[in-house]
Structure formats: structure tokens, C-alpha cells
Amino acid sequence: MNTIRKVAVIGLGYIGLPTAAILATNGLEVIGVDVKQDNVDAINRGEVPFVEPDLNIHVAGSVSMGSLTATTVTPAADAFILAVPTPFNPDKTADLSYIEAAARGLAPRLVGGELVILESTSPPGTTQHLADYLIGLRPDLSLDGADNKPIVHVAHCPERVLPGRVMIELVTNDRIVGGITDEATELARQLYQVFCQGDIHLTDAATAEMAKLVENAYRDVNIAFANELSMVSEKVGIDVWELIELANHHPRVNILQPGPGVGGHCIAVDPWFIVSAAPNESKLIRQARETNDAKPAWVIDQVKLAVKQVGDTATVAALGLAFKANIDDLRESPAVSIVRQLNIDLPECAVLVAEPHVSELPETLSSLTNVALKDLGTAVAEADIVLLLVDHDEFKEMDKSVLDGKVVVDTRGIWR
Template sequence: MGEIEMSEICVIGLGYIGLPTAILLSDGGFNVIGVDTSSYVIESLIRGRSNISEPGLSERLLLAIHERRFIASYDIPIADTYIVAVPTPFNQDKSADLSAVFSVIEGIGRVMKPDSLVIIESTCPIGTTEICRDKIFNILRERNLAQDSECINLAYCPERVLPGNIMEEIVTNDRIIGGITPNASEKAEQIYSRVIKGSLMLTNSRTAEMAKLIENSFRDTNIAFANEISLIAEEVNVNPWEVIELANRHPRVNILQPGPGVGGHCIAVDPWFLVEATPGISRIVKMAREVNDSIPKTVLDRFEKLRYDCLENGIYPLDVLIMGLTFKANVADMRESPALQITESIVRKYGDADHIHILEPNIDSLPVSIEDRARLTTDPLSNKNYDIVLILVDHTAFNIDLVQEIVFRSRHIIDKRGLIRRLGVKN
């Protein structure tokens, strides 16, 4: 099989994965059409503004637009290759919501050429790529363009990037390519090999789908263990950060860090896809999800105890400082954020814009859910003492001088990131 020539690629879904992928491909010499249903996203991109905050992305976007290697559109065009990068959230019952993926696949099927390559990067349950193959085949057959599903060039290639470092990791990380057929895997490999420096590992679609799910499930399980250890340690009056640090000195132990829960669109979501597929077998995966989902409530329970203690001592109204809203450090992303979930609960019950202060250096305004009953502060030390402080995210901006002064001015501290110990702050 000959090499694929430089061609036109359509990337559908211009969020945290789709837009960086589109710009990476345009850097590699491909002509890229980015498609999204959001008028805000498309209009922003037409004006040269990135709709997501990611270091290095805005500059490369502007260059790609200037050199006419990238354009944004509402409509799926005829293209040589399609890359699907739309969200796959879960429903209220934790089952996967694949409506966006299936809608895009049907849209592609209505315009694609029979020999076009379709790559799914969205995280999906096992077997989804095969379902998409059947959907494409049925549409092509209706268009009198296919008689055999084996001719469909469809592959699954999940992303493996860390928000805040996407533009580097999207190039250097290894990638799994799982084709419906070996030919589809090879065609997808030719696309990615133009732009990715990491290893490209070819397999079948089901194996690729499961590999993505177990990567995040492994991390979720490790974090759940750390979170449970932290609860046990607190119950028996042991510092959880110290005991985990000491245990990790064992050469074969690597416990991750506990926190206020698990957020983001991957670790907090993907394990449920395994549970949905094998509910009677994936017991550890399910239990880990339940442990991590329960942690925000333990934080709120502790907040309630401290609040009651303040009230018992005649302190009212309480001044509360919440440090961090995002799902991880040094990003603006609040998807599935336990810090935001905890904050919403506190604001919903006790919200008062004069007394609930939010310190989040990565955003310019508060989410709609809390904006009327809390205040975003850029100077938490402006003549303010606090009754309760919650450290929910360990942003780099929360340096030793700032944290030391906040601790000095505070009656009670809930540090769910171990920041006080890590910085060596005297408490």
C-alpha cells in the first residue's frame, strides 16, 4: 500500500482535544477543516481566538489561520480523513452518552467518499467503533457506495494528554491505533506518523478502546486507595500526607496523592464505561469510583463540624476562603471538578458574597452557579481574617508566602492537597 499524500482532514469537535489535534495536523502540512456545532466556538476561531486555555495553542492557531492551513466551519465537508473528538459524558445512571459520537458518524456517512478514513479519538465503551462501522456502512449502502463493511476504513485512536501540557504531550506521547481492519490501522498510522514523535502501536479497535479505559481506571483506583488511606489516617489521628510519603519510600510502592475527589473529563468518567460493560465483574473499578465520588461529602461534613464549632463560640457570620475551583492545578478547566462541587454546596447553603471568598487565579469570573452568592478575590490578604479556609487545589500561585499568611490569619484549615506540609508552612 502506497503512502497517503498530504490531504484534507476534517476534525469534528473543537474542544480540549479536537482543537489541539487540528492545529497539530495543520502544523504537519495538512489542510484542516475544524467543525463544531457551537456558534461561540466557531465565531471565536474565525476571529483567531482559541476557545480553550492551553499554553502555546493561541499562537499556533493564529499562524495556521494566517497561512490558510486551518479554517473553522459548522458543516461537515467532503474530506480524505475525518477525526471525531466530541464529548462522551455519562447519563444520570452512569451509562455512556454516545449521542454526539453517533450523530457525527451519521453526518460523516452522508458526505464521505467510500475510501475516506474515519478516526475516533473520543473515549468510548468497548465495541463502539464496531457500531460506528455498521452505521457508516448502512449509510454508504443507502448511497449505493458500499456493498461490504470490510471496505470501511475506521480506526480508534484515543488521546493521552494532560490538560495544561497538551501541546507538548500530543506530540511526544505514545499512541494506540486500533483499526476495524489492519488496513484501517495502517492508514491511520500514516496520518499520525507525520506529526507524532511517540511510538505508534497498532492493534484492533476493541483492544484500543479497553486500553484507554483501563489507563484511567488504574489511576482512579490508585487515587481511591490514597483517599481511603487519608480517611483512615485522619480517623486514627495520623497525618495522611506523612504516612503516604513514608510508605512510598518502599521500592515497590507508589501511592498517589489524596484530594477532595477526582475531576476532569477522563478519570471521573471513563471507569463507568467498564462498569457498564461488565457490571458483575468490574467490582474494584466500581468501588474505586464510589470512594472517589464520596470524598466531596467528607469534606463538606468536616466543614459543617468546623462551622458548628464557630457558631458555638459566637462567631457569626463566618468568613470563608476557598482556594481553587478547577479540577487540577494550574488549569482553568472545571469539568467534573470536586472543588467546584464542594464550593457549590457551601454557597447553596450559606452563600453570602460578603463572606464567601474564592481564590482561583486561573479564571476571570465565577461560574454562573455561584456568581451571585460568592466573591472572586485576587487579594485574599486585604485586611481579612478567615474562620474557615478550604485548600482544594494546589495551584503553583499558592506559594509559601501566601499560604503562610493565610494560615496565620485563619481559625480553621481544611487542606485537601497537603499543601501546608509540602510547603513547610507552620500551622
């Protein structure tokens, strides 16, 4: 088997940079590749361009030791890890353009014997597509040694970490590895064994791809149940938080918590890949997605009811923009879409956004009139209506007396 000493990690976002850093702190030479020069420059200074607990320690340490560097050009390496986005197209199929772009960058560096791992969450068949795409770019290579051509080994190993706990879960979580060939699977297992303390489960590439999608679809269905309960409870006059708490005392019931919708790069996206692969057989998965995607509109309706109490020129404090607590990740965040739609539906209302983990509004909100980023104290003090969208610790710990005399719409149940 090949010995892997040098790894190129392509895509230095919320998954790629932690993966690069953990490999670098475990004795490998790692070169991170990213299209954003600002990110590359920050990492080469030992800085982290986003919020993730403990990541700065690993990045600063590995950069200072010289085991981690960043660049915009894919270098030669023994192994390549692709951690690039896989968003969905308007028809909910996967956009593979980032994967193909990464392949075009690394293909000229291949000489044979390298391991190429796709970590990006992908529909079944994507790893095979990547492998075939690489061979199309490099017909002098092969996937199995046919015609005595040098082999490039291709495998899939989906990330399975929770934002806010990435540096812990990278090490402790089990991993699933599936290769195009048995040799690719074994090479990938050896690489992840460098830092992974959890069990490494071996399978084929398509099953590894599907396993990640199923994990997130399972959570999506459960969240949809909780979100539907919240809407039913509101209609019949029941406190959904108390209802779920009581129901969860049953030994075989574990209902998740409702919220304003579902966001992030995984749960809000991945189930659609299953639906697109088997639309007639995935009716429950589709319904869960549609239920969660509809929840922001329900939240907006609750705010509109509050505005009727206060007046058409009410000021709304929208607390939180991230897709989950205590991070700065706004990808697919329902909070962002809610704030934007409030500006459209309630043009006379000022919306004051408090998000302690960002220093400026995202581009989708920054150009809107009557929407402004404020500190928590100012936003709440000036508001007639307080809309809680994200359960950041800062919001949980605030003095609740500042809410006196205000209409509160709490989508997270932290102020019961």
C-alpha cells in the same frame, strides 16, 4: 493506500483543537468543526477559547498560514477525526449522542475511501457502532468492499494527554490505533505518524477502546487508595502527607496524593464504562469510583467542623474550581460540587471563591446566594476559614502569613 491531505476535526475542545493545530502545523490542511459559533470565530482570529500552554502559538501560526480554519458545518475531507464528548447517562452508561450527531454531519460528505477516526473515549464496541451507524446513513458505502461498494475506513485512536501538557504529550506520547479493518488501522497509523514521535501500537478497535479505559481506571484505583488513606489518617490522628511520603521510600511503593475527589473528562468518567460493560466482574473498579465520588462529602464535613469552631455565619474562602492545577477546565470538578453543596448545607456562610483561571463563576454556581468570585487576596483576607481545593501555583506561592488566625482545611497538602 490513500494519501491524506485534508483533515476535518470535529469538536474543537481540549483535545480536538490541539489535534487540529498540531496536524495543521505539520503540513496538512485542517478544517475544525464546532457547534459553538463563538469558538469558531475565536479560532479563525487565531485565538484559543480556553487555557492550554503553548496551544496559542500553534493555533495563531497555523491560522496565519491558512492551514487551519474553523467552521460550524462539516466539510468534505480525506479524513475525519471525532473529538466530541462522551459523557455518561444517569445509569452510568455512555451517552453516544454526540458521536451520532457528528456522524450525521459527516455522512453526506463521504464518497468512499475516507478515514474516520474516533478519538473520543468510549466503551468497547463504540467504534463498531459508529461504523455501523455511518453505513446505516450511507448504505451505498461499505466497511469492507462488499458488493463492490466504496469503502469508508473506521478506526479508534484514544487521546492520552494530560491537560496542561497537551502540546508536549501529543507529540511525545505513544499512541494506540485500532481499526475495524487492517487497512483502516494502517491508514490511521500513517496519519498519526505525521506528528507523533512516540511509538504507534496497532490493535483492533475494541482493544484500543478498552486500553484507554483501563489506563484511567488504574489511576482511579490508586487515587481512591490515597483518598481512603487520608480519611483513615484523619480518624487516627496521623498526617497523611507525611505517611505517604515515608511509605513511598519503599522501592516498590508509589502511592499517589489524596485530594478533594476526582474530576475531569477522563478519570471521573471512564471507569464507569468498564463497570457498565461488565458489572459483575468490575467490583474493585466500581468501589474505587464510589470512594472517590464520596470524598467531596468528607471534605464538606471537615468544613462543617471548622464552622463549629468559628460560628454559623463564618466566611469560607474556597481556593480553586478547576479539576487540576493550573488549568481552567471545570469538567466533573469536585471543587465545583463542594462549593455548591456548602451553599446548601451552610446557608448562613458566605463562600468566596478564588479561581485565577476563570473570569466568571460557572452556571451551576453563579445563581447561588452567598457565593461570589473574588481575587485571591480579597477572598483570604475576608475569610474565617480557608478551604484549599486545587493546588494552583498561585496558591502555593502565596505568603502563608495571611493564613494566621484562620482555620485552614487543606485538601492538597501544600501548606503542611
